[in-house]
Amino acid sequence: MMKKRWMMPLLMVMAVVVLVFAIxxxxxxxxxxxxxxxxxxxxxxxxxxxxxxxxxxxxxxxxxxxxxxxxxxxxxxxxxxxxxxxxxxxxxxxxxxxxxxxxxxxxxxxxxxxxxxxxxxxxxxxxxxxxxxxxxxxxxxxxxxxxxxxxxxxxxxxxxAFQYEELSGIAIDWKGLDVELDYSDNYDSYEVKSHSGGINVKLADKGQLTLENLDYTGNSKQNSSGLNVGSNEFKVAKAMMAWSEGVDYNIKLNSIINMMSDLQIGAFINPTGTVAPNNIAVNNFSLQRSTDEKDGFANAEALIHFDQLHYGKDVYGPLNVKASAEHLHAAALVKMNDGFFRLSNTKLDETQYRDALLKLAKTEGLPIFTNNPVFKISQFDLKMPDGQLKFTAEFGFKGLQAADMETFNALMAKTEAKVHVNAPQVLLENLAVAQADSIFSVDPDVENPPSMDEVRDTARMLVRSTINNMASAGYLTQQNGIVDSEMVVKNNELLLNGKRFETAPQQNIDDLMEEDAAASDVQAASAPATASAAK
Missing domain, CATH: 3.90.1150 (Aspartate Aminotransferase, domain 1)
Incomplete structure (x- = not known):
């Protein structure tokens, strides 16, 4: 009798447990x-x-x-x-x-x-x-x-991972991809880690593409404003592309940027042309980004680095870049991002897309510009074959109102900017020569194009003349082949090295070429006398 009394509650408990586990x-x-x-x-x-x-x-x-x-x-x-x-x-x-x-x-x-x-x-x-x-x-x-x-x-x-090969000589070695996402409900916050050993693509005798050890880590959470804040980092141990022939291309960089980024920042980029026979390789590239928000305003920072960039026979690097955006209206950023999403899924040609972006900036994005934002490049340090390029910049609006965006003069009156450049003169000359090469070699509409040697000499001479004139006027300093200058825009004025910039009468290009030729003749004539004196 006693056993039955104890067994009944036990059976009831067991029945409840079974029922619970069933339900x-x-x-x-x-x-x-x-x-x-x-x-x-x-x-x-x-x-x-x-x-x-x-x-x-x-x-x-x-x-x-x-x-x-x-x-x-x-x-x-x-x-x-x-x-x-x-x-x-x-x-x-x-x-x-x-x-x-x-x-x-x-x-x-x-x-x-x-x-x-x-x-x-x-x-x-x-x-x-x-x-x-x-x-x-x-x-x-x-x-x-x-x-x-x-x-x-x-x-x-x-x-x-997989390996693929064709008799034609095309081969692909894909190292696989692993991604882990740790998320909260509704993805209000998450952490992500991904790794790929990379890929090696061989295009027979045409060229080769290699990416080694791609890693991405990030964390994000959504604030009450709807803005996602957090940080992320993307790293590539090595990226290499080589080709044996000139490659014609018409890939629009704005399309690729728009596809890869919610920011849709590439709407004004659209290069086409020919890549000369060459090879490019980057070692230890990294991109770090972070965003935070305080009192309804967002601050963002990006760090870019690579050890070396090989372009043909030239070697660049290391590169260190630090850029930031400060005091950005968070709610307006969220609306801008929603607007970008709508535009990205609308069939628009490039002109319509640019117009839509400008309209979006003047409407949904207006609080970003009217709340004293500041954009900075606090470090740009790149070692180049021609020397070290250093660059810093700061740009922003002070007290800008909606009406100021309708006229250029009113906009500039509320614009503040500071740019500091320190670079070898030969680098600036070579950049001008490269730009001249691009313009005259790509444009198919030019009839009877001039000799490319003449074009390069003219571009180099124009840069030298401009630098010499600006140095004489006190707008920059020129020492041991290094050009240094600081440009400040404030109160509708342009200051170079602390001096108000005033445009000088433009000199005729033919006169500049005659002066350059005369200087060369004088140098050539003085060479024998200098040699005799040395003896």
Whole structure:
């Protein structure tokens, strides 16, 4: 009788435990679906892919989430005809991500979790055929997602390594990619780490591309203003590109920048031309960025470094750059970013896009300019074949109002800037020569172009004459082949080395060439006398 009294409560406790463990997976399934649907909502707001179809089937112990995605049309349009056919087959075709979800406190093992999800990625037959050429029987992409018991989770993504080779001599050695994302609910904050051993692409006898050890780390959190603050770092141990022939290109840098950055800062860049036979290599490149916010205003800083840059036979480096933006209106930055997102998914030609950007700056971005922002390059230090280039700059607006942006004079009256340059004179001459080469060698509309030697000599002579005249006027200093000057813009005045700049009458180019020729004749005539005196 006594045993029956003790067994009854025990059986009741056991029944409750069994019932709880039976109900818990279902309850966790409800919470998991809510979390996964919030992730889906965030996915719909990105600028790279669009959701074609979404479905969620919730079961008692496991569920299935199916999402059909397609890369946004503007992704291909931004690169124009520069996308290989194999890549087009992958970008243009929709693909399906199926998440197999197990929910319950012990779905991931001993450590309690809300749920564990494993993703399968299925591509269209055409895209699958293209991918199989590289990955063969390997799954091109695997994603595992662990939803933590009390919110957030950890997502791991992996792209396996492969080796690909053709009889034509084309070979690709891809070292794989691993990404780990530790995130909070709704991705209000996250930490990310990614590593790739790199890639080596050999284009038969045409050239070669190598990237070694690519690493990215970052952390971010969203403030009440909606601004994401935090820091990140991108590092490449080595990047090398070599080609054996001149390469004609019409890749628009603004398109690439717009595709890779939410800032859309490349709208005014559009170079085309020919890359001469050469090679480029960069060692130990790093980019560090950080953003913080205080009292509704954001401050951002970027550090850029590389050890060496090899361009043909020339060696540059090390390079150290420190740039910053201070006192930026945080809420306006968020609105500007939203505006960039809308524009990036709108079909506009370049002129329309530039006009839309200017309009966006004058409307949503207006508080950025009317709250005394400051932009700085506090360090630009680059060792070049011709010497050391040092450069600092500071630019900002003081007391700018909306009406001041309508006229140039009113805008300049509220503009303050300071630029300090320290550079070898021969470097400035060579930059002018390189610019002249670019203008006259690329422009196909010039009839009977002048001799390139004459063009280079004229460019070099103009730089020398300008530097000599400005040194004589006290606008810069010239010592031991080094040019040093500080430019200040304030109160609608331009000061060079503390002296107000006044434009001088422009000298005729022919007169300058005659003076240069005369100086050369005098130098040549004095050479024998100098030699005799030396003897």
């Amino acid at each position: 818990l997976p279902y309850w966790f399934g409800i919470r998991t679906e809510k979390t996964m649907r919030s992730h889906q909502h965030l996915l719909e707001q990105n600028g790279v892919v669009e959701v074609v179809k979404y479905d969620y089937e919730r079961g008692w112990f496991d569920s299935t989430e199916t999402t059909v995605l397609r890369f946004r049309p503007n992704l291909v349009q931004k690169l124009g005809g520069n996308v290989p056919d194999n890549l087009k087959a992958i970008i243009n075709e929709p693909f399906t991500i199926t998440n197999h979800i197990k929910h319950g406190p012990f779905a991931g093992g001993i450590t309690p979790v809300k749920a564990v999800s494993t993703s399968d990625v299925a591509f269209s037959p055409r895209a699958k055929q293209s991918l199989e050429r590289f990955f063969r029987s390997q799954v091109p992409l695997t994603v595992k997602n662990r939803l933590n018991l009390f919110g957030g989770g950890v997502m791991k993504l992996q792209v396996p």
